[in-house]
Amino acid sequence: MAEERIEERKWYSGMFSTEDWWAFWIGTLFVILGIIAAATHTELTGWIIKFNTWVDISKAMGPAHKGIMSPIAALVVSYIIFTIVTLIGAWAMKWKLRDYLAAWTIIFILTVIAYIIGKNAYISAPSTKWEKLGIESGLQLGGAHYILALIIGLIIGNLAPKRFKEFMLKGARPEWFIKIAIVALGAKLGLKALEAPGYATHLVVAGMCATIAAYLLYWPISYYITRKYFGFSREWAACFASGISICGVSAAIATAGAIRARPIIPVMISAIIVIFATIQLIVYPPLLTKFWFNEPISAGASLGLTIKTDGADAAAGAILDELMRAKAESKGIFWEEGWITNSAILTKIWIDMFIGVWAFILAVIWVTHFERRPGEKVPKIEIWFRFPKFVLGYFFAMFIIMILGFSGALSLKDLEFGLKPVEGALRKFFFLLTFTSIGIVTDFRELRKEGIGKLALAYAIILFLIITPLGLFIAWLFHHGMEPLPAK
Amino acid sequence: MNCQKKIKKEIVLRIIYKEGKWMAFNDDISVSGRTLEDLDIKLKDLLKKIFKKGTKIKIRMEFDYNTLPFWMTQYQPYYFYRIVEYEI
Amino acid sequence: MVEEVREEVKEAEPWEPIESKLVFGSIVAGIIAMIVLAAIINVFILTKY
Numbered sequence: 001m002a003e004e005r006i007e008e009r010k011w012y013s014g015m016f017s018t019e020d021w022w023a024f025w026i027g028t029l030f031v032i033l034g035i036i037a038a039a040t041h042t043e044l045t046g047w048i049i050k051f052n053t054w055v056d057i058s059k060a061m062g063p064a065h066k067g068i069m070s071p072i073a074a075l076v077v078s079y080i081i082f083t084i085v086t087l088i089g090a091w092a093m094k095w096k097l098r099d100y101l102a103a104w105t106i107i108f109i110l111t112v113i114a115y116i117i118g119k120n121a122y123i124s125a126p127s128t129k130w131e132k133l134g135i136e137s138g139l140q141l142g143g144a145h146y147i148l149a150l151i152i153g154l155i156i157g158n159l160a161p162k163r164f165k166e167f168m169l170k171g172a173r174p175e176w177f178i179k180i181a182i183v184a185l186g187a188k189l190g191l192k193a194l195e196a197p198g199y200a201t202h203l204v205v206a207g208m209c210a211t212i213a214a215y216l217l218y219w220p221i222s223y224y225i226t227r228k229y230f231g232f233s234r235e236w237a238a239c240f241a242s243g244i245s246i247c248g249v250s251a252a253i254a255t256a257g258a259i260r261a262r263p264i265i266p267v268m269i270s271a272i273i274v275i276f277a278t279i280q281l282i283v284y285p286p287l288l289t290k291f292w293f294n295e296p297i298s299a300g301a302s303l304g305l306t307i308k309t310d311g312a313d314a315a316a317g318a319i320l321d322e323l324m325r326a327k328a329e330s331k332g333i334f335w336e337e338g339w340i341t342n343s344a345i346l347t348k349i350w351i352d353m354f355i356g357v358w359a360f361i362l363a364v365i366w367v368t369h370f371e372r373r374p375g376e377k378v379p380k381i382e383i384w385f386r387f388p389k390f391v392l393g394y395f396f397a398m399f400i401i402m403i404l405g406f407s408g409a410l411s412l413k414d415l416e417f418g419l420k421p422v423e424g425a426l427r428k429f430f431f432l433l434t435f436t437s438i439g440i441v442t443d444f445r446e447l448r449k450e451g452i453g454k455l456a457l458a459y460a461i462i463l464f465l466i467i468t469p470l471g472l473f474i475a476w477l478f479h480h481g482m483e484p485l486p487a488k
Numbered sequence: 489m490n491c492q493k494k495i496k497k498e499i500v501l502r503i504i505y506k507e508g509k510w511m512a513f514n515d516d517i518s519v520s521g522r523t524l525e526d527l528d529i530k531l532k533d534l535l536k537k538i539f540k541k542g543t544k545i546k547i548r549m550e551f552d553y554n555t556l557p558f559w560m561t562q563y564q565p566y567y568f569y570r571i572v573e574y575e576i
Numbered sequence: 577m578v579e580e581v582r583e584e585v586k587e588a589e590p591w592e593p594i595e596s597k598l599v600f601g602s603i604v605a606g607i608i609a610m611i612v613l614a615a616i617i618n619v620f621i622l623t624k625y
Contacts, residue, residue: 233589250564260524365594373525479622
């Protein structure tokens, strides 16, 4: 019956067989390449493809370090290297390589097209940049490339023939792509911390505190409402509460595993989480920009507290960053790129990290109170098994850069030379791959399935009436008054 | 593995949920139950036939993650890993 | 799948005291954490902005 030998699980199990670890490996590989490039001044990262706002299409893209190769060469080299590293991961995870390669290639091409079109000056440039770009009018749709990539993905996910969609799912891995990008974002935070250590530390600490408060309030309220007013069983209510309160699909699976729930439960809840996260990703950034422009960091942090998947949260953070900065620029204020995105991701990362602990607490409660099974033990190492490993990459990137910078081993200028392409061009490209992929995995037709209605109703009510208002309040309580640092 | 002759104190099983039942198995044994309690009882009954009285057995049950939909596995790499201890 | 959901709705267990403890304990811990941590953040960090 068994196809392969069943091995006992060890602390290092999954190091080369899960996307979480592979996000760590790939993200860290590029950060290390960046550090070596910084130390040796070699072009180890300068080849990474970078997309620009353009009027003349020949300037739409190019290598991160100008002039080291032609734009097409940079695109081809980026495709080859990104393909090789993700293929190695896919091979180690025993995926069907041919399927992954084909689907990944299509996603790569579609993402490049969305990036180029969306960055057209007439579409995306704010009026403050028209003169510099030599144009007189434009749509000023900041972040148009993100929305375009998402729309392309949604078309595949919702309108394409089923077989094609199923095929594309083999390469559409939004969580993998965003986790790689988040490790690269850790490098950005490290570089920024060298310039403004106090501000970066404040953002990290405030994000952690906000998360603790939100976490402890969201879960019990959601659990109570679903049990009392929607008549969910404990098994459903616990998985649902974790999904909507903590870190979405990841939390629903972790909790289901912890309380030994049948896998059908997280499967159904996850389908809803992904759909609502996409709705939030589209709706929240423009609303926050319109109504909460005076609190940009609070707005960013609120995304991390309310949008439940890493991919959608980071994606929403990136859109909010663009929209907020564009609005600020129209008022003559110039903020540095990335701080709002970082505030969205920091709250989310803390939430992600605590899931293992929360799942362990639930496991103990379930085993000791609800489902006492003779002889069953809850091993503490489950906390580690459920710990998001990509977070290690994020903090490794941040701390190693801070250590190298503050110790004087490498100058800020050197570090920027090696790491800017990673924390900038590579991160942004993987963000955009995430947008395309989120669209592909989001299937609104799931809502039409019989039996989903009650779950979706409960999810919508709790998400929009409890989680979101509370998340906005807590984000404000812990971040009010903070603004992104001024652009250099 | 010949369990009849060679008494082992640790067993590793793969566990899945299929068609309304939990199923735990390795190359030598296979049991199923509608609930985990049910599964544990059946497993214990089976082990009684295999091992001598008084044998302490640690059973590790790793959930087969490949049975979850592929699109979901990227979000969380782990479901559960049950450890159950019996004395026959 | 549909049956699974229907079955759950029918078979929802009665609310138990331990659930009250879990919910109440978590909310109280959340409120205390929110007040204490917000006070710390507001005094030591946010006054700088």
